[in-house]
Amino acid sequence: MPELVFPLDSSKRFTEQDIVGHNRWHPDIPAAVTVRPGDVFRVHCREWFDGAIHNDDSADDVRDAPLSTVHVLSGPIAVEGAEPGDLLLVDIVDVGPIPQEDSGPLAGQGWGYTGIFPKQNGGGFLTDQFPDAYKAIWDFRGQTATSRHVPGVSYTGIVHPGLMGTAPSADLLARWNRREGALIATDPDRVPPLALPPLPQDAVLGSLSGAEFDRVAAEAARTAPPRENGGNQDIKNFSRGTRVFYPVFVPGANLSMGDLHFSQGDGEITFCGAIEMGGFLDLHVDLIKGGMETYGVAENAVFVPGNVEPRYERWLAFSGTSVTLDGEQRYLDSDLAYQRACLHAIDYLSRFGWSREQAYLLLGSAPIEGRLSGVVDIPNSCATVYIPTGIFDVDVIPSAAGPTRIDPGQGAPHSSF
Numbered sequence: 001m002p003e004l005v006f007p008l009d010s011s012k013r014f015t016e017q018d019i020v021g022h023n024r025w026h027p028d029i030p031a032a033v034t035v036r037p038g039d040v041f042r043v044h045c046r047e048w049f050d051g052a053i054h055n056d057d058s059a060d061d062v063r064d065a066p067l068s069t070v071h072v073l074s075g076p077i078a079v080e081g082a083e084p085g086d087l088l089l090v091d092i093v094d095v096g097p098i099p100q101e102d103s104g105p106l107a108g109q110g111w112g113y114t115g116i117f118p119k120q121n122g123g124g125f126l127t128d129q130f131p132d133a134y135k136a137i138w139d140f141r142g143q144t145a146t147s148r149h150v151p152g153v154s155y156t157g158i159v160h161p162g163l164m165g166t167a168p169s170a171d172l173l174a175r176w177n178r179r180e181g182a183l184i185a186t187d188p189d190r191v192p193p194l195a196l197p198p199l200p201q202d203a204v205l206g207s208l209s210g211a212e213f214d215r216v217a218a219e220a221a222r223t224a225p226p227r228e229n230g231g232n233q234d235i236k237n238f239s240r241g242t243r244v245f246y247p248v249f250v251p252g253a254n255l256s257m258g259d260l261h262f263s264q265g266d267g268e269i270t271f272c273g274a275i276e277m278g279g280f281l282d283l284h285v286d287l288i289k290g291g292m293e294t295y296g297v298a299e300n301a302v303f304v305p306g307n308v309e310p311r312y313e314r315w316l317a318f319s320g321t322s323v324t325l326d327g328e329q330r331y332l333d334s335d336l337a338y339q340r341a342c343l344h345a346i347d348y349l350s351r352f353g354w355s356r357e358q359a360y361l362l363l364g365s366a367p368i369e370g371r372l373s374g375v376v377d378i379p380n381s382c383a384t385v386y387i388p389t390g391i392f393d394v395d396v397i398p399s400a401a402g403p404t405r406i407d408p409g410q411g412a413p414h415s416s417f
Helices: 170-185 210-219 291-295 334-350 356-365
Strands: 003-006 033-035 040-045 074-079 087-097 111-116 133-141 144-147 160-166 243-247 255-261 271-276 279-288 302-304 315-321 369-374 382-388
Touching: 003 033, 003 074, 040 074, 040 255, 074 279, 087 160, 087 255, 087 291, 111 356, 133 356, 160 243, 243 291, 255 271, 255 279, 271 356, 279 291, 315 334, 334 356, 334 369, 334 382
Parallel strands: 003 040, 033 074
Antiparallel strands: 040 279, 074 255, 087 243, 087 279, 111 133, 111 271, 133 144, 160 255, 243 302, 315 382, 369 382
């Protein structure tokens, strides 16, 4: 096993660990550990809510989830010799649930969860159609996930970290705060909000304390969106074997990671759309000196995806265009087109006996493929969602016999405000 540089004890909360990570981005959060170019090492990661979501049949924990606490990240990890302008090469050597723990109260101990977040607490891609909280618990057996809350399906997960990135420079952080603050100002009372400004409440900033903690907490960026440093990109193909090239903005690069997923569909459309879990990452790092200028990678990571995707041979695809549910035409709105494709898939699957909420949870967590299929023909863009037919216990291809109805079981737990 590679050297464990960032250990976590499952019996302790994130803030009680021997090495404390962070849940905000800021250049002045001190590195927790240092590694060298060429090193291979192991990092433990907590589930993004640090145990706030439980393996039960209630969605109250999703409804009341403490968004101010996320994401709990392992790091920062400094890479010796890294300087601004370099590219940090990161290989995902291995990734998985909490090692040697196949049962227990924490997501990653033999199980994980998917949540539809309520509109009043985070929302999601289809929050206007699904404004309440729902949850599905998924059990792991090897690489396969099944759920008592979404019966009739099982699938192979593409295990990956939803979040990994380098620390921003002070200038880059200031740009984030300016542009996101300007966006919020256009509609400050929107629910859910247009962006998440710095929030000192519940900030975890590694080893910082006192006045320095207070200063950084007031400036630090939330970890929810992806940005130029990588961050919460939620790319399902960041699997074992992936090689990522991150821009370096501060000395040491200060790499951090977390938000591990057992599986996810393209878009993570329910907000907590993946199967969330804690676990481990084995990483190899190296440097390309001056690589940002050499390759023109001044912002946002580039990567070579891993090659461990499940083998599904047949797919059922749904399309959508940029027309709203009430018939308003939008100009090449690919986001809307993907929403409509997903809604068509949800409506279709409901004909087989799954509730619309069960279908929505499935699209968020299963290895679906989302694509921009046409962005050239005005005024309609076309987006598509591909669902592997092999994940279902029944044949979901249209036929003259009509849909085979499944038993939806107890359904997905539901809570409303």
